[in-house]
Amino acid sequence: MNTNGTLMRRLPLFLLLLIPLFAVTACNMNDGTEPDTSPDGISSATEKRYQELEIREYEGVRLDPSIGPRDNSISGIQQVNVENYQLQITGLVEKPIVYTYEDVLALPAAERLITLYCVEGWDATVLWEGARISELLEPAEILPEAVTVIFHCVDDYSTSMPLGTILERDMLLAYNANGIKLPAALGYPFIVVAEDKLGYKWARWVDEIELSDDPDYLGYWERRGYDNDPDLREAETTP
Numbered sequence: 001m002n003t004n005g006t007l008m009r010r011l012p013l014f015l016l017l018l019i020p021l022f023a024v025t026a027c028n029m030n031d032g033t034e035p036d037t038s039p040d041g042i043s044s045a046t047e048k049r050y051q052e053l054e055i056r057e058y059e060g061v062r063l064d065p066s067i068g069p070r071d072n073s074i075s076g077i078q079q080v081n082v083e084n085y086q087l088q089i090t091g092l093v094e095k096p097i098v099y100t101y102e103d104v105l106a107l108p109a110a111e112r113l114i115t116l117y118c119v120e121g122w123d124a125t126v127l128w129e130g131a132r133i134s135e136l137l138e139p140a141e142i143l144p145e146a147v148t149v150i151f152h153c154v155d156d157y158s159t160s161m162p163l164g165t166i167l168e169r170d171m172l173l174a175y176n177a178n179g180i181k182l183p184a185a186l187g188y189p190f191i192v193v194a195e196d197k198l199g200y201k202w203a204r205w206v207d208e209i210e211l212s213d214d215p216d217y218l219g220y221w222e223r224r225g226y227d228n229d230p231d232l233r234e235a236e237t238t239p
């Protein structure tokens with residue numbers, strides 16, 4: 001009777017301790033929980049997420065729907081009107097620049113097949129098309145003190161990466177996914193294709209790219225304890 005009573009008294013405390021686990025999560029649940037209903041292993045729920053005209057296969061690789069299984073953005077899906085949208089290059093640059101949506105589309109386009117991995121365990125292999133971030137930054141003339149690139153988004157989300165990483169990996173700012181215009185859920189007009197970095201580095205609805213001399217800048221999820229340098233290539237080789 002005594003042990004039972006202790007258990008009953010501790011149960012509410014135990015449940016209370018579980019709450020932060022569910023509250024603080026850098027994105028949504030695993031797509032893998034959806035039942036497979038078609039012979040090629042695509043569940044009907046996944047099937048429904050493909051958009052009209054969306055490419056589903058590229059060089060023998062099956063592409064995932066460009067819209068994820070569930071939205072867990074910090075302030076919901078943003079609806080950006082490109083008519084009055086601006087992409088600003090700010091901070092440690094000689095010449096700050098303001099791009100329109102059309103300006104970015106007019107730059108030479110690059111295409112890459114890259115998988116986005118979210119910390120929650122799901123991933124999405126998507127064919128991205130966009131402009132090289134290096135080409136967007138180049139005319140702004142980056143000052144030598146700049147070491148960090150901070151991406152600011154319309155929902156006040158932010159995340160950053162070292163300037164060196166962005167240039168080495170020749171990262172893209174994408175405006176198309178699987179051959180169609182980036183859906184609002186995926187960051188229309190632009191998403192950072194942060195190859196080999198976890199999902200929270202893939203800034204969506206980006207409207208400002210700031211050059212900074214702070215190597216320790218922490219974005220939205222990083223401030224809440226997520227690794228500031230989540231390199232997936234290193235993770236694979238460490239036991």
Ligand SMILES: Nc1nc2c(c(=O)[nH]1)N[C@H]1C(S)=C(S)[C@@H](COP(=O)(O)O)O[C@H]1N2
Nearest residue numbers: 026027068073074118153157199200202204
């Ligand atoms: N502006 C903005 N960008 C963001 C986020 C966000 O909440 N706001 N979430 C990040 C996270 S945690 C992931 S996994 C990817 C993909 O998010 P999705 O699962 O909602 O598609 O976008 C990233 N970029």
Ligand SMILES: [Mo]
Nearest residue numbers: 026027118199
């Ligand atoms: Mo995420």
